[in-house]
Amino acid sequence: MSEDEVVTPAEIAKAADLLHDVVAPTPLEYSRWLSELVGGDVFLKCENLQRTGSFKLRGAYVRMSRLSKKERARGVVAASAGNHAQGVALAAQLLGIKATVFMPFGAPIPKEKATRAYGADVRFVGTSIDDCLRAAREFEAETGAVLIHPFDHRDIVAGQATTGLEIVEQCPQVRTVVVPTGGGGLVAGIAAAMQRDGLPISVVGVQAAGAAAYPASLAAGEPVALESMSTMADGIAVGLPGKVPFAAIQKYVGEVVTVDEDALSKALLLLLERAKLVVEPAGAAAVAAVLDNPKAFKPPMVVVLSGGNIDPLLLMRVIRHGMAAAGRYLSLRVRIPDTPGGLATLLTRLAEADANIIEVVHERISPSLNLHEVEVSLQLETRGEEHRERVLTCLTENGYTYTPN
Template sequence: MNPSYDEIQNANSLRGKDVRKTPLVYSPTFSNLTGSEVYLKAEFQQKTGSFKLRGAYYKISQLPHDGKKHGVVAASAGNHAQGVAFASSLEKIPCTIVMPKNASPSKVAATRGYGANVILEGINYEESSAKAKEISQKTGATMIHAFDDPQIIAAQGVIGLEILEDLPDVDEVYVPIGGGGLAAGVLIAIKEKNPKIKVVGVQSSSFPSMYESVKNGSLTSSGGERTIADGISVKVPGQTTFSIIKELIDEIVLVDDSDIIKAMFLLMERMKFVVEPAGVVGLAYLISAKPSPGKKVVPILTGGNVDMYLLGQIVDKGLATMGRLLKLSILLPDRPGAFKEIVDEISAANANIVEVVHDRLSSNINAGSAGVTLSLETQGKEQADKLIETLKKKNIQFRLLT
């Protein structure tokens, strides 16, 4: 049974003090970049770092006494896990979370920190979910689905109410889609109030399951390629979420990892917002496609739980994408002063040497030669291109690594 608009309002009225109304932040930076008026829905500032708390809290708080007595169980790669664990701690009920073996260590630690019993099982959401269902059947614990549940959908839909409250004349809303719980709830909330508002779902091109399902008119398994957007890496969307989305969605679009990396980097540098890959896909699409000039648009930034190791890579790859980090492999004659000539050219170009790796021993380095890998910080693509051209004119042997 699909949730109603009235249930979304009920979830809003019963959310308690622990579920926050998150801010809607106008961004001159992204407005200039996209040609639209961009307002960022900062859901990554929600308690537990993600919108998932909304659904978990409402679902668990509404369980009958018998349902709470045996506790709850859920499967998740991270954000739903933390939401269920925290909501369970508020209700003081037992909680078991099944997470994939490759889940982010920081998300596993955070989930345990909220008091959950964490079991690592499977390599993806589907395998973890199968284990969670098995535990539910054996123990009587209530299964808290990550997205395909009317109460979960209703509580996520409160985000749509908040957007309309803060920006009644919004033209378009961009919603990340994995299993579809958030998009389904937001669609019901927004289309009930104003059907003319365009709602666009955004998926990773590596996991376009809802995109393919809507296109085919039936649930379709799709995806499996590697992506940094693990939070929306769902091969098969929910039956309930699909039935809502196929009827109400205006469009579903796809973005790839390079678009995601650029959006994450720009959010950190320009807005000081740390948002996880799955959380930035709406903004990533706006930056890459610039689809709505002059329109008031809201991309929902759904979560901020980023693995710290990944964050370091995002900074480096973001700098490289912007032409501000140049990595070169140079082959030099192994004699005094050879490297100084390179350094002089770099200095003249006003570039900064970040890292130097010197190699004489590798099998592809001839005797009498030395390999040097340089990481250089530049002011942008124009300066980087100028330095590359100068090195070519000097007949310096090099390979461009980024």
Template sequence: MISLEGIVLAQEKMRGIVHETPLDYSKTLSDLSGNEVYLKLENLQKTGSFKVRGSYNKMMNLNQDELQNGVVAASAGNHAQGVAYSSKMLGIPCTIVMPKGAPIGKIQATKRYGAKVELYGSGVDEALVYAKKIQEETGAAFVHPFDDSYVIEGQGTIGLEILRQLPDIDAVICPVGGGGLIAGVAYAVKKMKPSIQVYGVEALACSSMSSSLKERKPVMVEAMPTMADGIAVKKPGDLTFQLVQEYVDDIFCVDEMEIARTMLMVLERNKLLVEGSGACALAALLYRKVPLKDKKVVTVLSGGNVDVSFISRIIERGMVEAGRYAYFSIVLMDKPGQLEKVLEIIAELQANVMQISLHHIGEHIFPGSAELKLTIETRDSDHIREVFQALNGKGYHVLNKISLHE
């Protein structure tokens, strides 16, 4: 099991190797949530995630005999980079098994740290099984992404930093996947100050920890696709489950809409790039899932490794879900002046046309007509409804609306 002494020792060992990340107060997020909100910026950590803390601490506690055949690990991306970076710092050969669907940016970043990357399985759980097979065949030391006492103690150093940076804190909210982060943070802060409330947040698409707590044992769950891929763990660890059961006050879930909107909000308002997993804790606070009011709250932004090609899609999805984008089509008479009339209606309502196309063949298109497809930028969901109502009022039937508020 872990100990507070072990967490303190881990902090000493990694001094100068990992960052003590900032604790940033946000007035905007405070006003929105009804609490005094501080962001623990682990998205600014070495390798872009908190994971480097646990992996480095684990490897620092392996002896030379254990390290002679290198290390092997499995991860969707952040643990992979943490292990690869730690291996590079310590001069240790490293093999990482990543799911076949892992983000390309995370795969490339892991390789750049000098690791050998093998792609296997559809998720972290399958990658873990294959990594253990490699361990048995090669004799390499296995660095578990969460269910290991040294890994948990490494993550627990975040709790010590938070308490030093904000001693009068009321609550901490952490993302939850396998449970290593929240187990370490909860243990550290509860041992130092038992009155602090600690809450975990999962993606609704893969709620393994909350399901396990209900069953009073670690259970495997079916997972749906989620942008919070870093915490999409189908079964929590045995050790992390025990610690969460004892030290965490409650676990909540957020859906994809709430994650996307929070990612966009943090990017737009706080100028911070945060991945889906990293946004979950804040999403739960902003969407009032966590029962906190007028409290001093720290939310851990656990990572910022967003694939470059995915950033535009995150922004677009977040804007759609915030009522800032709408996609729709209208069937017009195919004659001069019809397009101009539609655009005049949209312009009068001060919506911005982002994309436009005209089609003469399709399901709703009859001879003498054309289908106009539009993408518009709007202020909010009320503004979208106003545009649709104005178009319908002028006799234009709005079809194929893609707006999650309609």
């Protein structure tokens, strides 16, 4: 079959048989808070709880299980920011195949360590998945190792499609499925799987605004490469859509929307707080889209959490970013009189406004200050947007001037 032909129901069914004893069906959790926001039932498909922490094992194992003895003897090579790397590494371990994985510099440490723990040889190159793919192809040409592409192969898409089969089985009433999207393997697979029974199900892809190759590609009618990318969601930072997933997305996916970094941070934070689920920024992209426009998608709805492999240090930064985006942090500079008790008075007013003070820096030297003024840099914790505005009003009413930090 050609790259332009969509993965078939028969291919997906065979992939499901191959994966029967390899992957565990992931939970479908009802989300009360999202359901209230949307005005209808919303469920979370928790691929973050899959083996290796993402859906990637599905496609990697299907692809690698079909290699011939000669191909297996040559080993495999892959390019990944981390999730596909772990999927390939575990599949290689299960199948007795040597694996080499190229990862970009700066890839999350837990993803690197897990990939090595499954027995793969990890090599760092470049700053993006596209850089790693070039290195992997060079390695393939030099050594004969078989390239296991992260998304652009029929077996990969068929493997990811088994997520869609599970969704229909777990939630037969589903009418919309929202899916994080990078190269397109997962959303293409799910969309192809949704056609099996002719159900009226809309599939929506979600990309990070700083790495959104699909909107322009779909408008052009063919994959178009991005000139640059910038997003915390490394798992979906792909500059060029694959031909195989593109065909299914063009035919079956209703739309591809984008979300910004603030929305990703908010979604990740809310999943921690409300669902008690740890996801990476890419894995939270579909939830971010629902939060951005809750009335845009028809319930009953399934929102896919595609991965949960996040570096704890990044998690701390994203939580802070998410809290700031949600109005839970307030960072500002306040001018006060350079008199005894001036700082104490300011802090008393903030305490009366019920603001929790995280950090205070007292600055006396600045060319912008008047002779009898000092400036205080404050990091405050608030309860949300409404409380944040009350704190700012309190400052203004007490005669203080402030500027955002």
